[in-house]
Amino acid sequence: MFVFFSTCTVYLVLFGSTQADENSCGLSMTWLETVSVTMDVSKNGFHRDLVTTVYFGPGFPDGLEALLVHRLPSGIYIDQYQLASLKEDTGLQVLLGSEVDLEAPAHTSEEFIVLVYPALDQGSLKATLPIHGRYHKPSLAGKRFELVEIKLPKLILRTDTCTQLISFPPYKIVDSPCTVHNLSICQWLEIQHQQEQDPVSLEIPLGDGSLVEPVCAGTLLVTLLCCAILSRSIWRHGVFLDNVILT
Amino acid sequence: MASIVESVLSKLMNKNVLFTVSFLVRLVLVSFGVYQDRTMVVKYTDVDYHVFTDASKFITQGQSPYHRSTYRYTPLLAWILTPNIYLSHVFGKLLFITCDVLSGHLIYLILRQRGLSCEAACRVCSLWLLNPLPAGVSSRGNAESVITALVLATLLCLELRQLPMAAILYGLAVHMKIYPVTYALPIALSLQRKENVEERRVGWWRKGLGFLLRLLNKELFLFAGVAGVVFCGLTVLFYNMYGWDFLQETYLYHLTRRDIRHNFSPYFYMLYLTADSPWSLALGLAAFLPQALLLLLVSLAFHTDLALCCFLHTAIFVSFNKVCTSQYFLWYLCLFPLVLPRLTLSPKQGVELLALWFAGQGIWLAPAYYLEFEGYNTFLLIWLAGLIFLIINSFIMVQIITHYKPSDTMQRLKAE
Numbered sequence: 089m090f091v092f093f094s095t096c097t098v099y100l101v102l103f104g105s106t107q108a109d110e111n112s113c114g115l116s117m118t119w120l121e122t123v124s125v126t127m128d129v130s131k132n133g134f135h136r137d138l139v140t141t142v143y144f145g146p147g148f149p150d151g152l153e154a155l156l157v158h159r160l161p162s163g164i165y166i167d168q169y170q171l172a173s174l175k176e177d178t179g180l181q182v183l184l185g186s187e188v189d190l191e192a193p194a195h196t197s198e199e200f201i202v203l204v205y206p207a208l209d210q211g212s213l214k215a216t217l218p219i220h221g222r223y224h225k226p227s228l229a230g231k232r233f234e235l236v237e238i239k240l241p242k243l244i245l246r247t248d249t250c251t252q253l254i255s256f257p258p259y260k261i262v263d264s265p266c267t268v269h270n271l272s273i274c275q276w277l278e279i280q281h282q283q284e285q286d287p288v289s290l291e292i293p294l295g296d297g298s299l300v301e302p303v304c305a306g307t308l309l310v311t312l313l314c315c316a317i318l319s320r321s322i323w324r325h326g327v328f329l330d331n332v333i334l335t
Numbered sequence: 336m337a338s339i340v341e342s343v344l345s346k347l348m349n350k351n352v353l354f355t356v357s358f359l360v361r362l363v364l365v366s367f368g369v370y371q372d373r374t375m376v377v378k379y380t381d382v383d384y385h386v387f388t389d390a391s392k393f394i395t396q397g398q399s400p401y402h403r404s405t406y407r408y409t410p411l412l413a414w415i416l417t418p419n420i421y422l423s424h425v426f427g428k429l430l431f432i433t434c435d436v437l438s439g440h441l442i443y444l445i446l447r448q449r450g451l452s453c454e455a456a457c458r459v460c461s462l463w464l465l466n467p468l469p470a471g472v473s474s475r476g477n478a479e480s481v482i483t484a485l486v487l488a489t490l491l492c493l494e495l496r497q498l499p500m501a502a503i504l505y506g507l508a509v510h511m512k513i514y515p516v517t518y519a520l521p522i523a524l525s526l527q528r529k530e531n532v533e534e535r536r537v538g539w540w541r542k543g544l545g546f547l548l549r550l551l552n553k554e555l556f557l558f559a560g561v562a563g564v565v566f567c568g569l570t571v572l573f574y575n576m577y578g579w580d581f582l583q584e585t586y587l588y589h590l591t592r593r594d595i596r597h598n599f600s601p602y603f604y605m606l607y608l609t610a611d612s613p614w615s616l617a618l619g620l621a622a623f624l625p626q627a628l629l630l631l632l633v634s635l636a637f638h639t640d641l642a643l644c645c646f647l648h649t650a651i652f653v654s655f656n657k658v659c660t661s662q663y664f665l666w667y668l669c670l671f672p673l674v675l676p677r678l679t680l681s682p683k684q685g686v687e688l689l690a691l692w693f694a695g696q697g698i699w700l701a702p703a704y705y706l707e708f709e710g711y712n713t714f715l716l717i718w719l720a721g722l723i724f725l726i727i728n729s730f731i732m733v734q735i736i737t738h739y740k741p742s743d744t745m746q747r748l749k750a751e
Contacts, residue, residue, distance in 0.1 A: 133710040169385060177376070190405060193595065193610075223596055226608050232712045293712035300608045303718060307605040308621060310722045311655065314729040315625035318651070319632055321733045326636020327741065 384476025
């Protein structure tokens with residue numbers, strides 16, 4: 089009996105040591121090194137699409153769940169009502185970290201966090217997030233566009249089958265909502281990469297602050313002129329019956 | 336071919352046929368909208384309709400409709416649309432198209448009251464009933480037709496001298512949207528006692544006193560009293576239910592609104608560039624003064640013809656406002672059919688003015704599209720287009736004022 093147990097222990101120790109590179113949740117170090125994230129901005133103008141794609145090598149574990157944690161700058165915003173309607177149409181799953189004011193200009197807004205649960209699309213995970221540019225303060229130095237930079241999101245992973253993630257350097261463990269319904273918190277593995285890609289940027293047109301005087305003067309001139317022309321016409325054709333101005 | 340068109344048109348100008356066809360057209364648009372929303376990426380329904388429906392949902396859950404961000408309307412609207420949640424999502428749109436056709440019917444009744452024949456009234460009405468703009472707006476789920484119906488109903492009751500009813504409708508209209516409050520002065524002036532102003536050598540202060548005494552009469556007090564009770568009653572009721580949010584979102588937001596994002600207003604770029612400057616308040620006031628002066632002048636000049644007066648009032652209010660979106664155009668377009676029969680413009684001149692109005696919008700929409708959807712910096716062009724649009728609107732209003740043939744009573748009084 090003792091020999092049996094000691095043999096088992098030896099086998100377990102030997103077996104355990106050769107599996108040092110595999111996390112108990114099926115996420116192996118070698119596979120994790122094949123994971124990469126790219127991000128791109130499509131469309132033009134104030135209304136864009138932020139497309140994030142997660143590529144990975146073959147042999148991904150069953151029940152793999154991914155979560156993209158975007159930290160978006162104050163220069164753009166997301167319309168939660170548009171997201172709700174897109175959820176029904178395209179299945180886009182997004183959780184907003186905080187209330188986003190849809191109308192505030194950039195200089196009175198703050199960064200905000202968006203959690204995107206991408207869907208599997210032909211062997212990679214992809215998510216298209218509609219973003220909108222905020223109005224920025226007019227520039228005084230003749231700058232015609234403001235560059236808004238969007239950093240790459242953090243990618244965190246877990247598997248459905250997993251109940252307890254074991255710490256796995258250099259990857260650290262973070263807590264985040266398990267699904268978009270935000271009913272419970274799960275443990276996720278944060279995949280850190282060298283920044284393979286520079287942040288993406290989009291240009292937002294700016295008003296020209298140096299023209300403030302001609303614009304004000306021109307506006308007031310035209311409005312007063314139109315007011316004068318209309319007043320003259322009303323005076324001529326009006327029936328000022330009982331008022332005191334007409335003698 | 337021409338005779339077929341003619342016979343179709345003459346059959347259409349039958350009152351019952353016209354109203355039935357216009358309702359059916361709107362019904363078809365609503366149905367198409369439901370289909371488009373289900374199958375295509377670009378939705379037919381306006382964002383506003385979703386805002387109303389979301390607010391109604393909060394009400395059905397016993398909460399404030401103002402939990403829905405960007406809901407800036409009276410709670411009454413969300414209450415009226417609660418069947419959207421209980422019955423069908425399409426209820427609101429059916430209500431709005433009904434109000435739209437009702438507006439057409441009210442235009443018909445007012446025209447008949449002003450002396451037009453049934454056929455002529457139908458022809459003028461068809462400009463509203465068969466017009467794609469109001470049909471599109473109401474079938475997309477905008478609530479403008481409710482306010483146009485209320486304003487037209489107020490004018491009809493005033494024509495029929497049904498003052499209590501007119502006052503109730505007016506109070507309700509002002510509660511729903513602030514702009515009808517500008518009609519208070521013309522209505523008050525139109526309710527003054529008609530007396531012969533004979534003495535012409537009396538001093539101006541004597542005349543002023545006489546004017547005030549004629550103005551402050553029993554009918555005015557009745558109208559102001561009833562309208563005041565309705566408006567204040569609704570305000571107090573909803574303030575008790577929803578608190579400061581109600582006042583802020585329904586009234587204060589619209590009164591202090593400084594939308595720096597691009598819109599048709601000639602003041603848009605000026606307000607954007609000076610948004611954080613200390614001059615902002617003074618410029619806001621400078622923008623308000625021409626509007627106020629013109630509204631006062633129009634009230635004094637045309638109060639004897641309320642339809643023309645209210646039309647010019649709203650057209651001036653919208654054109655000189657600090658914010659102007661295309662939804663505002665319906666506020667004065669619904670009154671235009673009342674003005675049309677007395678215009679002495681030829682059809683050719685009318686079509687030219689209409690083309691000019693559309694051209695003005697087109698000149699603005701082009702750079703605005705390039706700014707919003709292509710990302711070009713076209714701010715300067717949008718500013719210039721806004722000024723051009725104001726000039727065009729002013730020109731059209733001058734043409735309308737110049738070619739308006741007042742009623743016989745008005746002409747006689749002017750000659751005296």
